[in-house]
Amino acid sequence: MTAMFVDDVTKVYGEGRTAVRALCNASISLRDNEFLALVGPSGSGKTTLLSVIGGLLAPTSGSVIIGDTTLTDLSKKEQTRFRANRVGFVFQGFNLVPFLTARENMTVMASISDNSRNDIEERADQLLEELGLADRSDNLPEQLSGGERQRVAIGRALVTDPDLILVDEPTASLDTELGTQVVKLLASEIKSRGKAGIMVTHDLRMVEFTDRTVKILDGELLTGSDPAASD
Amino acid sequence: MRIAFAEMRRRRGRWLSIVGAVAFIVFLVLVLAALADGLFIGTTGALATGNSDALVYSTDGRRSLVRSELPVSDLPEIAAVTGVADVGALGVLLTTATAAAAPFDAAVIGHIPGRAGEPTKLVDGRRPEVGEPGVVLADASLEDEGISLGDTLTIVGASQSLSVVGFVEDSRYLLAHSLWVPLETWEALRIEVRPETARLGAFVQAFPILVEEGADVERVAGEIDRVMGATETVTTDEAALSLPGVEQQESTFTAIIAASFVVVGLVIALFFALITLEKRGQFAILKAIGSSNVLLLQGVLFQALFATVAGYAVGFLLARLLGFILPSTVPVAFLPATAASLFLATVAMGGVGAAFSFRRVIRIDPASALGGEA
Amino acid sequence: MFIAVRDLWRSKLRFGLLAGAVGLLIFLLLFLNTLSSTLLGSFIGAIENNSSEVLVFEDTARRNLQASRLDPSVVVDVATVPGVAAAAPIGELTLTVDLAGSLTDLSLWGVDLEGPGRPVPIVEGRDPGPGEVVVDKSSVDEGFEIGETITLVPSGTELTIVGYVEDLRYAVVPTAYVGFDEWVVVFETEFPGTPMVPLSLVGVEPEPGENPADLGDRITSVVAGVEGLDRAAAAAAAPGVASISQSFALIVGITFAVVVLVVGFFFLILTIQKLRSFTTLRAIGAGTGYLASSLIVQIVVLVLLGSMLATAGLWVATLGSSASFPLTVDATLVAVVTVAVLVFSILAGLLSIRRIAKVEPAEAARGIN
Numbered sequence: 001m002t003a004m005f006v007d008d009v010t011k012v013y014g015e016g017r018t019a020v021r022a023l024c025n026a027s028i029s030l031r032d033n034e035f036l037a038l039v040g041p042s043g044s045g046k047t048t049l050l051s052v053i054g055g056l057l058a059p060t061s062g063s064v065i066i067g068d069t070t071l072t073d074l075s076k077k078e079q080t081r082f083r084a085n086r087v088g089f090v091f092q093g094f095n096l097v098p099f100l101t102a103r104e105n106m107t108v109m110a111s112i113s114d115n116s117r118n119d120i121e122e123r124a125d126q127l128l129e130e131l132g133l134a135d136r137s138d139n140l141p142e143q144l145s146g147g148e149r150q151r152v153a154i155g156r157a158l159v160t161d162p163d164l165i166l167v168d169e170p171t172a173s174l175d176t177e178l179g180t181q182v183v184k185l186l187a188s189e190i191k192s193r194g195k196a197g198i199m200v201t202h203d204l205r206m207v208e209f210t211d212r213t214v215k216i217l218d219g220e221l222l223t224g225s226d227p228a229a230s231d
Numbered sequence: 232m233r234i235a236f237a238e239m240r241r242r243r244g245r246w247l248s249i250v251g252a253v254a255f256i257v258f259l260v261l262v263l264a265a266l267a268d269g270l271f272i273g274t275t276g277a278l279a280t281g282n283s284d285a286l287v288y289s290t291d292g293r294r295s296l297v298r299s300e301l302p303v304s305d306l307p308e309i310a311a312v313t314g315v316a317d318v319g320a321l322g323v324l325l326t327t328a329t330a331a332a333a334p335f336d337a338a339v340i341g342h343i344p345g346r347a348g349e350p351t352k353l354v355d356g357r358r359p360e361v362g363e364p365g366v367v368l369a370d371a372s373l374e375d376e377g378i379s380l381g382d383t384l385t386i387v388g389a390s391q392s393l394s395v396v397g398f399v400e401d402s403r404y405l406l407a408h409s410l411w412v413p414l415e416t417w418e419a420l421r422i423e424v425r426p427e428t429a430r431l432g433a434f435v436q437a438f439p440i441l442v443e444e445g446a447d448v449e450r451v452a453g454e455i456d457r458v459m460g461a462t463e464t465v466t467t468d469e470a471a472l473s474l475p476g477v478e479q480q481e482s483t484f485t486a487i488i489a490a491s492f493v494v495v496g497l498v499i500a501l502f503f504a505l506i507t508l509e510k511r512g513q514f515a516i517l518k519a520i521g522s523s524n525v526l527l528l529q530g531v532l533f534q535a536l537f538a539t540v541a542g543y544a545v546g547f548l549l550a551r552l553l554g555f556i557l558p559s560t561v562p563v564a565f566l567p568a569t570a571a572s573l574f575l576a577t578v579a580m581g582g583v584g585a586a587f588s589f590r591r592v593i594r595i596d597p598a599s600a601l602g603g604e605a
Numbered sequence: 606m607f608i609a610v611r612d613l614w615r616s617k618l619r620f621g622l623l624a625g626a627v628g629l630l631i632f633l634l635l636f637l638n639t640l641s642s643t644l645l646g647s648f649i650g651a652i653e654n655n656s657s658e659v660l661v662f663e664d665t666a667r668r669n670l671q672a673s674r675l676d677p678s679v680v681v682d683v684a685t686v687p688g689v690a691a692a693a694p695i696g697e698l699t700l701t702v703d704l705a706g707s708l709t710d711l712s713l714w715g716v717d718l719e720g721p722g723r724p725v726p727i728v729e730g731r732d733p734g735p736g737e738v739v740v741d742k743s744s745v746d747e748g749f750e751i752g753e754t755i756t757l758v759p760s761g762t763e764l765t766i767v768g769y770v771e772d773l774r775y776a777v778v779p780t781a782y783v784g785f786d787e788w789v790v791v792f793e794t795e796f797p798g799t800p801m802v803p804l805s806l807v808g809v810e811p812e813p814g815e816n817p818a819d820l821g822d823r824i825t826s827v828v829a830g831v832e833g834l835d836r837a838a839a840a841a842a843a844p845g846v847a848s849i850s851q852s853f854a855l856i857v858g859i860t861f862a863v864v865v866l867v868v869g870f871f872f873l874i875l876t877i878q879k880l881r882s883f884t885t886l887r888a889i890g891a892g893t894g895y896l897a898s899s900l901i902v903q904i905v906v907l908v909l910l911g912s913m914l915a916t917a918g919l920w921v922a923t924l925g926s927s928a929s930f931p932l933t934v935d936a937t938l939v940a941v942v943t944v945a946v947l948v949f950s951i952l953a954g955l956l957s958i959r960r961i962a963k964v965e966p967a968e969a970a971r972g973i974n
Contacts, residue, residue, distance in 0.1 A: 047601060056519060056598045077523065080597075084521025095516045095600050097234075099241035111233055112522045140241065156520065168601070252870040259863045266852045273848065291701060291758060293708050298701055325844075327667045334667045336844045387665045387672070406845035427796035475710075476648060476777040480849070483644045487856070490636050494629045498867070501626040505871075508619055561851045 002065075003196035004030040004053065004164055009062030011048055011219075022048040023059070024219040030164075030198065035190050037207045038200045040216035046200040047092070047168055049216065053198065054089050054166050055079040067163050084113040088157030090186075092168040094149045096141040102152045103128060103137040106159045113160045120159055127155040131185065147178045151185070158189060165190055165197035171206060183209050234517070235530035239537065246538065249506065253542025254549065256498060257577055260491045261550035264569040267484035269562035270406075274480065275471035276370075277340060277404035283319070283348045283439035284448045286470045287455055290463045294473035296323050296436045303414075303433045305459065309440065312458050314451035317441040319346035322417050322434075325407060326424055327387040330378050338404035339386060341417020341435070348439025350411060356380045356397030359413050367393035368411035371400040375559035376408075384410065388424040391416070405474065406562070440464075492573070496580040503535045503584030511595055518597035527592055531585045539581030543574055623871055624907055627946075628914030630864040634942055635919045637860055639932050641853035645846065647743065651714065651775035653840035657695070657721035657808030658817040660839045661824055664832040668842035670697060674803035675831070682828045683807045688815045689824070693720030695806040696788050699778065700795060703756040704748050710778040711755065713738075715788020722808030724782035730768025733783060739768035744779035755781070760794040809833070864946055869953025872904060897958040904954045905947065912943040 011023040022045045030036055040046045051057040053064055055071050063072040066086065074082060083089070096105050103124060110120035128134050131151040141149055150170060157165055167186060171179030183199070187209040190197040199210060207213045215222040239246045272279065278286070287309060292299025303320065310318045320343050328337035342349050344358050350368070359366045367384060378384075378395060385392045393412065402409050412420070414435070422429045442451045452464035465473070472478050514527055547570065554563045646653070652660065652670070661683055666673035677694060684692040696715035701708055716722035718732060724739050730751050733739050740749045749755070755764045764783065774780045783791070792802045811820045821833030834842065841847060886896060916939050923932040 051598055051601060056601065080518065080521055080523055082521075084523075087521075089520065091519065091601065093601075095519060097513065097516060099238045100234075104237060108234060108517075109520070111526060112517070112520060248870050252867050255863045255866050255870075259859055262859055263856055266856060270849065270852060274845070291708070293701060293710070295701075295710065297699070298710075325669075326672050327665060327669060334665070336667065336669060406848050427799040430796075430798055476845075479644060479647060479777050483640050487637055487640055490633060494633045498626045498629055501622045501629075502871075505619060505622045505626075508622075557855075560848055561855060562848055 002029050003032045003034065003067065004198075005065040006049070006053060007063045007065065009049070009052055009059040009064065011045075011052060011057065012060045021219050023052065026062075026216075026219070026221045028214060028221055030196050032196055033191065033194050034196050034212065035187055035210045036196075036198045037210040037213045038198055038216060039202065039204065039207065039213055041202060043218075044216045045219040046216050048219075050166050050168055050198065050200050053164075054087050055083050056089075081114075084109070085115070085160060086162050086164065088160065088162040088165045090150075090153045090157045090165070090167040090170060092172055094141075094153040096149055096152055096156075098141055101138050101140055102133055102144065102148070102155075105141070105152050106156045109156065109160050115160055123159050123161065124155065127158055130189070131155050146173050147182065150174065150182055154182070154186060154189070158193075161193075163195060165195055167197065167199040169200055169202070171201065171203050176205075179203070179206070232529065232533055234526075235533045235537075238513075238530075239534060246534075249502070249538050250542045250545060252502065253499060253539055253577070253581075254545035256495045257543050257546025257573065258549045258553075260488070260495050260573055261546060261565070261570065262553060262563075263484075263491050264488055264573070265550065265554060265563040265565045266561070267481075267488060268564040268566050268569065270480060270484070271477070272401050272564050273403045273406045273562035274477055275404075275474055276401040277323075277338065277350070277409050278467055278471045278474070280351055280401045281321075281348045281439060281467070282351050282441065283467050284442045285440050285452050285464050285466050286321070286348075287438040287440060287459070287462050287464045288436075288470075290461050292436070292463070294463065294465060294470065295475070296321070297325075297475075299436045300431060300434045301436070301438065301462065303435055305462075306438060308459065309438055309455055312451070312455050314442050314446040314454060315440050316443040316446075317347040319343045319348035319439045320414050320435040321348050321437045321439055322414065322421065323404060323436060324417065324421050324424060325405070328408075328410060329385050329387065330373075330376070330382055333376075334387065335373075335376060336407040337386070338407040338409045339417060339420055340404065340409050340411050341414040341421075342411055343414055346439075347441040348437075350399040350402040350409075352400040352402065354398050354400045356395070358397055359411070362413050362415050364413075364416060365391065365394055366396045366412070367416075368397045368399055369395050370402050370409040371398045372403060372559060373408050374398060386420055386424065389420045390423065391419065401564075403562075405476070437470075439467075492576060496576055496583075499539065499577060499580040500584030500587065503538075503581055504587040507531050507585060507588035507592065511591075512600075514592055514595045515597055515600040518595060519600035524593050528589055531588070531592065532582060535581040535585035536578060539578045543577050620903075620907065624910040624914065626871070627864075627868055627907055627911030628918070629911075630860075630867060630915075631908075631911050631942060631946060632915035632918040634857070634860050634864055634946075635915055635938060636922060637853075637857055638938055638942070639919065639922075639935065641850075641857065643932060645850055645853070646772055647774045647777045648849070649775070649840040649843050649846055650741070650772045651712070651780055652843060653836055654772045655808065655836050656723055656725050656810075657693075657836070658811055659809035659821045659824070659833050659835055660695075661692075661807040661809060661821075661828075661831050661833045662839070664825070664830055666832075668832065668834065668839065669844050670805055671844070673805050675805070675807060676801070677804060679804070679828065679831060680807050683809060683824055683831070683833075686820075686824050686827050688812050688820045689809055690812045691720050691810040693717030693722050693808050694785050694804045695722040695808045696785065696792065696802070697775070697805040698788070698792055698795070699776065701758045703758055704753060707748075708758065709747060712775045712778050712780045713788065713791065714775070714780065714782045715785040715791070716782055716808070718784050720808065721810040722806075724770045724773060726770070727768045728771050730766075733767055735784070735787065736764060737767045738764045738781040738783045739770055740766050740782075741774045741780040742769040742771050743774050744781075745769070747779045749779050749781070757791065757795070760791070762791055762794060807831070861942075861945065865949035865953060868904075868908070868946070868950040869956065872900070872950075872954045893958070897955075900954055900958060901951055904950050908943065908947045908950050912939065912946070915939075 006028045009026045013020040038046050052059050106124040110117040128137050170182050183206045288294055288299040289301050322341035324339040327334050344361050354371055382395045383392050442448050455464045456462050663673040663675050680692050680694050699712045702711045751766050753766050789802045817835035821835055824833030919934050
């Protein structure tokens with residue numbers, strides 16, 4: 001089963017001579033319970049691709065299908081709702097809400113998604129345990145270390161029990177040991193819960209935790225975009 | 232709502248500042264209004280809080296108590312007009328009076344105790360009897376000057392002294408302290424203090440009237456003028472406005488208060504528009520994790536309403552506090568109607584201000600929450 | 606400076622809104638000031654701007670013009686007091702007059718047309734002769750124009766308006782000035798059989814170099830039954846004026862305090878917003894002094910901009926003024942208010958600067974969220 005399918009997506013910024021092609025006819029598919037690494041240097045378009053997949057950015061052409069829903073056909077409002085319920089996004093800058101505690105940063109999804117508050121709170125507490133944040137749950141982001149914030153961001157992405165997890169450069173601001181820990185954690189959470197995930201990274205050492213690697217350069221996807229071909 | 236509340240709780244300093252700013256603005260307008268209302272009551276209280284629906288003046292008096300003259304003998308004729316339930320009498324003498332110590336500006340008001348036009352708010356002591364000599368009902372503002380029941384007052388230029396038998400509230404005339412005496416006492420005093428008026432005989436300056444239950448005041452007024460011929464009868468409200476300087480005072484203050492309401496309203500609106508504008512980054516994050524526009528807008532509105540209500544409460548308390556510590560020479564009156572309308576205006580403008588920024592909030596692109604490189 | 610200006614320019618909307626709010630508050634302050642001085646002027650202009658620098662009341666009248674009645678012989682007594690260059694009688698009478706068919710109130714002042722108390726300066730027309738008066742210009746709105754005839758009621762005496770004076774209104778009613786002897790005749794006609802025509806005041810012109818207030822005190826102590834005051838004191842003591850001017854002083858004072866506090870709050874709130882950029886700046890070596898002066902520059906620009914908006918607003922308001930309620934843009938007032946708001950706003954802004962000083966440059970490197 002295909003968890004996600006990106007079909008011939010192009011993203012162009014600007015017009016005419018100043019046009020910038022961030023993505024160029026990119027196609028990629030993801031199987032159920034597959035953890036994919038999207039690797040490329042800065043400026044290659046990997047965050048753009050991730051944003052298009054998550055519905056944060058509308059492609060200039062092409063479509064994105066997640067599960068049984070064609071994301072690009074939905075209205076903006078529906079896309080937002082979809083993102084709240086079915087996609088978990090771990091941002092590069094963590095993007096935690098600065099005035100909410102670690103726990104609240106997770107339980108805020110109860111106000112945002114359609115999940116019941118009880119379910120969210122239960123899952124949040126469970127995730128706090130699993131992520132080793134139980135005793136930091138009442139701390140504000142400014143009181144947490146980089147690694148702890150990263151883990152809160154991961155928890156938030158998982159608390160709504162989404163089908164697809166998107167992770168943008170999880171090791172960017174962490175040291176090697178911590179970074180490795182985090183990626184291992186991500187992999188185990190994704191695999192053990194039967195979810196599908198994409199991790200954008202420029203750190204090749206991290207790909208050992210993933211099922212498959214796809215390279216991207218200057219907006220174009222290279223080897224490995226087709227699961228069958230790279231197995 | 233939770234998110235909005237959490238933000239206020241965690242960013243206490245900033246929200247306290249916001250509430251503080253709103254409080255001060257509200258305080259300003261409440262005090263302005265209280266001063267305006269205070270001056271109005273201090274100027275017109277004698278008429279406004281008198282027990283009357285209308286006042287009968289002489290036509291050539293042109294609604295001026297000082298210039299109007301009507302013979303006392305007209306009273307029964309007016310009482311006989313259809314629709315008139317009661318007629319009293321009013322005469323005003325502006326002069327100086329003294330108690331034991333310092334002299335003060337006084338308005339000696341002659342009236343008929345128990346009839347239309349008498350001051351309604353008795354707060355201490357008793358009223359004079361009809362025709363009772365040597366007594367006076369004083370305005371309560373004199374208590375602040377150290378005068379109490381039983382004290383003796385003298386009118387400058389007159390031989391008679393008066394004993395204070397009671398106090399009434401909000402009955403001042405042109406900011407002078409009013410001294411209510413029976414009509415006969417007033418006549419005697421007037422002749423002594425203003426000898427040039429002696430030739431006019433027994434007169435009053437106006438006849439306050441009360442109309443019968445259900446009667447139309449304007450119609451009865453017209454009827455009185457028709458019957459009497461040389462009179463002009465106006466409602467008590469109009470009479471109050473016709474007192475010298477009152478209209479100018481009122482229009483000045485109305486202009487001031489209107490300007491304040493508008494300015495305050497706009498400032499509050501601008502304020503909340505500004506605050507919402509500042510939160511772009513925060514909104515982008517929330518949108519990125521899937522928050523709908525509706526949720527964000529609800530939060531913005533909730534915060535605006537909460538802050539304006541809280542700010543109003545604080546401003547209100549501060550204004551009342553100021554009212555307590557002001558010296559008695561500065562007249563203040565906190566009227567509930569004013570307070571209520573300001574409350575509605577404040578909260579409404581807070582909402583409007585928040586709403587200004589709605590469009591911008593909706594336009595915030597969740598993709599802007601993405602940091603780092605493309 | 607550079608950062609301050611760039612910051613301002615980039616967030617035009619935010620600063621525009623803020624300048625608008627500050628402008629509105631300053632406008633309120635200016636408007637209040639203007640209105641209150643106009644209102645007070647209409648009450649006591651005749652006293653405050655009287656050509657006599659010292660006015661003598663009957664002492665028992667307690668500085669109340671309406672209650673002050675002096676015997677004409679007092680003028681001579683006052684004239685002999687050392688320091689008095691000239692003394693003249695002043696009488697005030699408020700009565701009903703007929704102007705072009707309609708009845709209206711008039712405050713008629715009888716003065717020595719050549720002595721203290723004379724209506725000066727005549728801004729239009731000429732000095733009144735027998736049977737003539739000059740009126741305060743604000744009365745034009747009520748129909749009192751040069752060439753019109755005023756008929757006193759009920760005596761029927763006629764007076765012709767031949768000139769205007771300015772800022773000499775009394776008790777909010779139209780005010781006219783006539784020669785004292787004529788005034789006496791008017792009084793006797795209005796109150797036939799009156800035993801004596803009392804003066805309201807004695808107007809005094811001090812010798813050069815005499816302090817009016819001191820001269821007033823001297824007159825009080827030398828002449829029996831009188832109280833001498835300089836014009837300003839007399840105006841302030843007019844009945845009811847004390848309450849009104851105190852109320853207004855309070856209003857203006859409070860508005861001022863609120864304007865300053867609110868501007869201060871605005872800046873406090875905004876500085877907290879900008880903590881991240883300030884941190885970055887600190888990290889690249891900007892000193893607290895630099896940041897503080899940037900903030901002050903912004904405050905200055907903001908208050909000046911607000912002040913300009915407020916003045917423009919006030920000018921618009923003056924378009925709605927009339928002869929009876931003249932509103933003018935007083936440049937001195939604008940300047941004083943602007944400077945005062947500026948000074949106090951900067952002081953309030955210093956509070957924000959304390960916040961900036963507490964920022965740790967090292968935090969920039971950590972990249973706080």
